[in-house]
Amino acid sequence: xxxxxxxKEELAQRVARDIHDGAYVNLGIGMPTLVANHLPAxxxxxxxxxxxxxxxxxxxxxxxxxxxxxxxxxxxxxxLRGGAFFHHADSFAMMRGGHIDICVLGAFQVSACGDxxxxxxxxxxxxxxxGGAMDLxxxxxxxxxxxxxxxxxxxxxxxxxxxxxxxxxxxxxxxYTDIATFECTPRGLELVDIVEGLTxxxxxxxxxxxxxxx
Amino acid sequence: xxxxxxxKEELAQRVARDIHDGAYVNLGIGMPTLVANHLPAxxxxxxxxxxxxxxxxxxxxxxxxxxxxxxxxxxxxxxLRGGAFFHHADSFAMMRGGHIDICVLGAFQVSACGDxxxxxxxxxxxxxxxGGAMDLxxxxxxxxxxxxxxxxxxxxxxxxxxxxxxxxxxxxxxxYTDIATFECTPRGLELVDIVEGLTxxxxxxxxxxxxxxx
Amino acid sequence: xxxKIAASIAEALSDIHDGATILIGGxxxxxxxxxxxEGLIEQGARDLTVVNNNAGNGDTGLxxxxxxxxxxxxxxxxxxQTDSQVFDALYRSGKIELELVPQGNLAERLRAAxxxxxxxxxxxxxxxxxxxxKETRVIGGKPYVLEYPLHGDVALIKAERGDRWGNLxxxxxxxxxxxxxxxxxxxxxxxxxxxxxxxDIDPEIVVTPGIFVHRIVRIPRVAxxxxxxxxxxxx
Amino acid sequence: xxxKIAASIAEALSDIHDGATILIGGxxxxxxxxxxxEGLIEQGARDLTVVNNNAGNGDTGLxxxxxxxxxxxxxxxxxxQTDSQVFDALYRSGKIELELVPQGNLAERLRAAxxxxxxxxxxxxxxxxxxxxKETRVIGGKPYVLEYPLHGDVALIKAERGDRWGNLxxxxxxxxxxxxxxxxxxxxxxxxxxxxxxxDIDPEIVVTPGIFVHRIVRIPRVAxxxxxxxxxxxx
Numbered sequence: 001x002x003x004x005x006x007x008k009e010e011l012a013q014r015v016a017r018d019i020h021d022g023a024y025v026n027l028g029i030g031m032p033t034l035v036a037n038h039l040p041a042x043x044x045x046x047x048x049x050x051x052x053x054x055x056x057x058x059x060x061x062x063x064x065x066x067x068x069x070x071x072x073x074x075x076x077x078x079x080l081r082g083g084a085f086f087h088h089a090d091s092f093a094m095m096r097g098g099h100i101d102i103c104v105l106g107a108f109q110v111s112a113c114g115d116x117x118x119x120x121x122x123x124x125x126x127x128x129x130x131g132g133a134m135d136l137x138x139x140x141x142x143x144x145x146x147x148x149x150x151x152x153x154x155x156x157x158x159x160x161x162x163x164x165x166x167x168x169x170x171x172x173x174x175x176y177t178d179i180a181t182f183e184c185t186p187r188g189l190e191l192v193d194i195v196e197g198l199t200x201x202x203x204x205x206x207x208x209x210x211x212x213x214x
Numbered sequence: 215x216x217x218x219x220x221x222k223e224e225l226a227q228r229v230a231r232d233i234h235d236g237a238y239v240n241l242g243i244g245m246p247t248l249v250a251n252h253l254p255a256x257x258x259x260x261x262x263x264x265x266x267x268x269x270x271x272x273x274x275x276x277x278x279x280x281x282x283x284x285x286x287x288x289x290x291x292x293x294l295r296g297g298a299f300f301h302h303a304d305s306f307a308m309m310r311g312g313h314i315d316i317c318v319l320g321a322f323q324v325s326a327c328g329d330x331x332x333x334x335x336x337x338x339x340x341x342x343x344x345g346g347a348m349d350l351x352x353x354x355x356x357x358x359x360x361x362x363x364x365x366x367x368x369x370x371x372x373x374x375x376x377x378x379x380x381x382x383x384x385x386x387x388x389x390y391t392d393i394a395t396f397e398c399t400p401r402g403l404e405l406v407d408i409v410e411g412l413t414x415x416x417x418x419x420x421x422x423x424x425x426x427x428x
Numbered sequence: 429x430x431x432k433i434a435a436s437i438a439e440a441l442s443d444i445h446d447g448a449t450i451l452i453g454g455x456x457x458x459x460x461x462x463x464x465x466e467g468l469i470e471q472g473a474r475d476l477t478v479v480n481n482n483a484g485n486g487d488t489g490l491x492x493x494x495x496x497x498x499x500x501x502x503x504x505x506x507x508x509q510t511d512s513q514v515f516d517a518l519y520r521s522g523k524i525e526l527e528l529v530p531q532g533n534l535a536e537r538l539r540a541a542x543x544x545x546x547x548x549x550x551x552x553x554x555x556x557x558x559x560x561x562k563e564t565r566v567i568g569g570k571p572y573v574l575e576y577p578l579h580g581d582v583a584l585i586k587a588e589r590g591d592r593w594g595n596l597x598x599x600x601x602x603x604x605x606x607x608x609x610x611x612x613x614x615x616x617x618x619x620x621x622x623x624x625x626x627x628d629i630d631p632e633i634v635v636t637p638g639i640f641v642h643r644i645v646r647i648p649r650v651a652x653x654x655x656x657x658x659x660x661x662x663x
Numbered sequence: 664x665x666x667k668i669a670a671s672i673a674e675a676l677s678d679i680h681d682g683a684t685i686l687i688g689g690x691x692x693x694x695x696x697x698x699x700x701e702g703l704i705e706q707g708a709r710d711l712t713v714v715n716n717n718a719g720n721g722d723t724g725l726x727x728x729x730x731x732x733x734x735x736x737x738x739x740x741x742x743x744q745t746d747s748q749v750f751d752a753l754y755r756s757g758k759i760e761l762e763l764v765p766q767g768n769l770a771e772r773l774r775a776a777x778x779x780x781x782x783x784x785x786x787x788x789x790x791x792x793x794x795x796x797k798e799t800r801v802i803g804g805k806p807y808v809l810e811y812p813l814h815g816d817v818a819l820i821k822a823e824r825g826d827r828w829g830n831l832x833x834x835x836x837x838x839x840x841x842x843x844x845x846x847x848x849x850x851x852x853x854x855x856x857x858x859x860x861x862x863d864i865d866p867e868i869v870v871t872p873g874i875f876v877h878r879i880v881r882i883p884r885v886a887x888x889x890x891x892x893x894x895x896x897x898x
Contacts, residue, residue, distance in 0.1 A: 263601075264531065264532075265455045265456075265458070265601050265604050266455075266601050266603050266604050267600075267601050279654070280600065280651075280652075281456075281457055281458060281651070281652035281653060281654050281655075282458045282459075282599050282600040282601060282602040282652045283458075283600040283601055284455075284456060284458055284601055288455075288456035288457070288458075288509075288654075288655065288656040290654070293600075299598075299600060299601065299603055300603070301598075301603050301604065301605070301606065301607040301608055301635070302455070302481075302531075302535040302604050302605045302608055303535045303536060303538070303539040303607075303608045305535070306531065306532030306535045306536065307536075309532060310532055310536075310550070310551065310552060334557075339520075340508075341507055341508045341515075341516055341519055341520075341526075342507075342508075342526075342528050343505070343506040343507050343508035343509075343528070344505055344506065344528055344529075344530050344531070344558065345481075345505050345506040345530075345531050346505070346530070346531040346532060347530070348530040348532070348533075348552045348553050348556060348558065349530055349531060349532030349533075349552045352551050352552060352554070353532070353551075353552070379556065379557050380555055380556045380557070381556065382554075382555070382556070383554060383555035383556075383571075
């Protein structure tokens with residue numbers, strides 16, 4: 001049976017479907033930002049951005065950009081009615097203190113037990129930059145990762161043990177990928193869903209790890 | 215030569231004279247509160263109260279009391295133009311972080327090297343209550359004590375070593391009393407001033423400690 | 429849809445369990461959520477640990493909760509006031525436990541709980557009996573005491589204005605412990621005098637963002653009463 | 664009389680010494696006090712340690728200060744951006760030292776400096792290379808890293824409105840590190856777009872009370888420029 005990968009938008013949609021009404025959510029820089037476009041219109045989901053804003057709205061219309069009102073990726077955003085501004089220590093207290101329900105992050109690697117590597121490839125020539133990644137990884141009630149399961153060279157980003165420098169230890173609950181969704185548990189990966197037509201055996205082969213049924 | 219003690223108001227005046235223009239000051243509960251009445255009108259001295267207000271003004275006119283606008287002694291106060299409200303963690307951060315220039319406190323005992331005992335007599339039957347005393351004692355750039363030098367039974371409140379439970383260690387810079395003003399130093403008390411007519415020898419006898427000239 | 433507005437105090441407090449730690453805002457009477465405390469008495473939870481700066485004034489509010497025998501332990505900085513007779517009697521007869529915490533450490537321990545800090549070195553209390561048995565350390569030549577976060581199951585606070593997302597503003601020095609306690613509890617219930625439409629509180633002046641608030645209840649405005657000190661010329 | 668309003672940027676920055684630690688507010692370009700940084704370049708202090716979330720954008724502001732060779736060390740969370748070429752070149756040629764700090768630990772270390780905290784246990788960074796060699800401890804079953812306060816000699820921040828006592832409000836997400844850095848430095852200099860009479864800022868909405876601010880300077884309003892990211896469809 002044939003199968004195809006979820007597109008980025010389908011993946012964003014898949015993540016969005018699991019976010020509950022009233023949730024406080026932080027969407028990391030990069031692909032996770034796409035999730036905002038797929039949040040159900042009939043739910044109220046409150047977006048937090050680490051640089052001091054909760055109740056973040058969509059990008060402004062062209063010409064309406066205000067670069068004092070930006071997200072963590074420095075892109076212009078808006079604020080919804082009911083939003084609030086605060087300073088950096090308060091913003092990270094909110095994150096570190098477990099007040100954000102869900103944080104969605106990109107990753108280079110995630111281990112089966114939930115270790116996350118998403119800030120540094122470890123290359124010597126690379127200038128290291130961590131930003132709020134380590135705070136986000138360990139602060140939210142649930143940390144979800146959203147990635148393409150395989151690198152461009154076909155290597156699995158889900159690994160037994162991260163070889164890239166860690167962002168956080170045992171911090172990832174769920175990994176949403178373009179071929180399946182997983183839970184990270186102390187006993188390894190558990191399958192939540194899988195794209196139509198892909199077999200469990202084939203998924204394990206691609207990922208290179210044993211995957212227990214949910 | 216005859217001498218007389220400073221009245222409470224004279225003592226408050228004496229303390230007030232040493233407060234510089236633009237100083238941020240916290241006046242403790244009790245006698246230190248009197249200092250506010252003697253601050254020179256041509257200076258701007260900003261009063262902080264631990265319960266979340268800086269720029270505290272005098273007591274309101276009778277009938278104008280607002281019990282949401284009180285000082286640390288729970289008495290009604292006012293706020294000056296330029297004042298600000300903040301929450302308790304911010305207020306004590308302000309104190310503990312060394313941002314208050316001067317704090318004036320009462321005391322049961324002060325040791326020659328600046329230990330302070332002002333929160334508890336140590337009596338077993340007494341219900342202990344510390345409030346912000348320990349934070350005030352160690353937080354300000356300068357901690358001054360304002361006391362009558364002797365107890366009602368004629369015992370000196372300036373001591374070699376406090377016998378009452380401590381509020382803070384080596385935290386008092388100056389002690390303003392009704393008979394003299396002292397600096398607490400690692401080498402013991404130094405005299406700053408003395409009421410007219412009282413001799414150095416007589417002062418040492420009353421206080422029961424050696425006092426070096428300033 | 430987010431609807432944090434509770435129809436009644438009883439509804440807002442329905443799930444408080446016996447043995448809970450309750451953070452109660454207020455300094456003196458300013459910011460004391462009297463209506464919510466009355467609701468807690470009616471709700472009936474017992475064996476409570478209560479955190480408040482003081483330990484009740486007169487015979488209403490927190491004093492009434494104490495008097496009803498619901499509180500096993502008080503954590504506070506200043507129990508003894510001119511009108512704390514209810515607490516005083518319970519304490520003297522050994523019917524209540526007291527953990528005395530310097531006020532700034534109390535505020536900072538609550539802040540640490542809300543901010544995910546596991547412990548902090550504070551200079552306050554070093555060398556005093558309130559630091560006895562606690563870990564100390566000299567950092568940069570200055571002595572500190574290690575203190576731990578103080579978490580609550582429920583925070584009861586009094587605010588001024590709120591909206592259905594739970595955003596709050598406060599009034600004057602009634603702000604005091606409210607915003608800090610809101611961050612430190614699993615559930616925060618705030619009474620407000622006014623409920624406004626979403627967006628009517630300027631996002632620049634929100635003091636407690638709604639993320640820290642789970643239920644808000646509107647109460648009729650009553651002026652805060654004097655307490656805790658002796659009026660000049662009165663006994 | 665309190666007069667914190669400086670006649671010029673040069674006057675406000677006159678006493679910054681070589682080797683000073685300078686806290687510079689801003690996240691991306693929002694809240695970056697560009698005018699004060701230009702003033703610092705003119706002032707001439709060198710061998711500086713600079714604390715900022717990033718490490719400069721393009722070739723103005725912080726990037727220009729770096730380019731002028733005045734900065735010995737950067738303490739920041741995210742130096743690498745699409746337009747951080749000045750920092751990148753200095754770093755690659757070994758001409759600048761970098762202390763990389765997770766953003767929340769950076770904010771909390773500044774807050775600890777302002778709040779008189781000697782050290783704190785944070786969960787952030789535990790088990791990562793950024794916690795290597797640092798003291799760790801398990802508290803309540805959860806692992807933490809001990810971090811220390813980060814004090815500044817001078818903070819340069821951009822606010823929106825100020826008065827002669829130094830009270831400040833901020834604008835939108837340009838608030839970011841400003842209020843925290845103001846508490847963490849021996850001297851804080853704030854630029855504002857508007858100076859108002861004492862009392863014109865409602866005491867309920869003051870974000871940074873004047874006690875944390877030593878000089879304010881009015882600057883002409885210029886809209887904050889985009890930087891630090893790639894616009895869709897542009898190189």
